[in-house]
Amino acid sequence: xxxxYYAILGVSRGASDEEIKKAYRSLAMQYHPDRNLGKEEWAxxxxxxxxxxxGVLGNPEKRRQYxxxxxxxxxxxxxxxxxxxTTFNDLMKDFSGSGLGFDFLDKIFGEALKNRNFAFRVYxxxxxxxxxVNLGDLFQQAQRQQQHNVPSTDTVNYExxxxxxxxxxxxxxxxxxxxxxxxxKIPKKIKNGTKIRLTNALQTxxxxxxxxxxxxxxxxx
Numbered sequence: 001x002x003x004x005y006y007a008i009l010g011v012s013r014g015a016s017d018e019e020i021k022k023a024y025r026s027l028a029m030q031y032h033p034d035r036n037l038g039k040e041e042w043a044x045x046x047x048x049x050x051x052x053x054x055g056v057l058g059n060p061e062k063r064r065q066y067x068x069x070x071x072x073x074x075x076x077x078x079x080x081x082x083x084x085x086t087t088f089n090d091l092m093k094d095f096s097g098s099g100l101g102f103d104f105l106d107k108i109f110g111e112a113l114k115n116r117n118f119a120f121r122v123y124x125x126x127x128x129x130x131x132x133v134n135l136g137d138l139f140q141q142a143q144r145q146q147q148h149n150v151p152s153t154d155t156v157n158y159e160x161x162x163x164x165x166x167x168x169x170x171x172x173x174x175x176x177x178x179x180x181x182x183x184x185k186i187p188k189k190i191k192n193g194t195k196i197r198l199t200n201a202l203q204t205x206x207x208x209x210x211x212x213x214x215x216x217x218x219x220x221x
Contacts, residue, residue: 154210
């Protein structure tokens with residue numbers, strides 16, 4: 001099942017952008033490993049989880065997609081949007097002001113940091129990052145590189161057949177792939193042959209980057 005990002009951040013589905021940001025920053029301080037001595041691995045996983053949730057819910061476009069399709073993201077999505085990236089940099093101020101370290105972030109974002117000549121353990125807010133690297137730019141470059149390396153076979157196609165009556169009213173369908181379920185919301189008055197893209201849904205079903213594209217066939221039954 002797709003993760004419930006609202007539950008992870010402890011907010012309602014109708015929460016405002018400000019409420020979501022506030023919840024994220026509060027939980028990030030709570031789950032910082034320096035405040036969970038003896039439970040660092042658990043804290044790392046919780047921190048990664050809330051970053052993944054905020055990377056989606058803090059981005060209006062990704063939030064709309066999530067609300068409609070229930071697809072998931074990854075922790076470094078937080079750097080793909082100006083609002084979430086800014087909030088993360090504000091969080092670094094919180095860590096610095098509270099005397100909390102940044103070392104653990106190398107584990108959280110390790111995959112995206114590969115070959116980027118950057119490490120959080122030597123980053124200090126206010127002093128800038130080594131070589132003047134901008135965190136948002138750093139991760140956007142990493143994401144572009146990852147997307148460039150994803151072969152075209154990582155796009156999977158499915159067909160869903162619905163009746164004209166269902167097409168008129170709209171409905172939800174469950175797509176099952178590799179024992180994982182994805183909730184697909186079919187909007188009202190959808191036309192025959194319309195394609196719905198579930199961006200990065202293969203991260204949930206296959207554990208790798210890639211989209212699922214669903215062709216909706218409308219037939220009289």
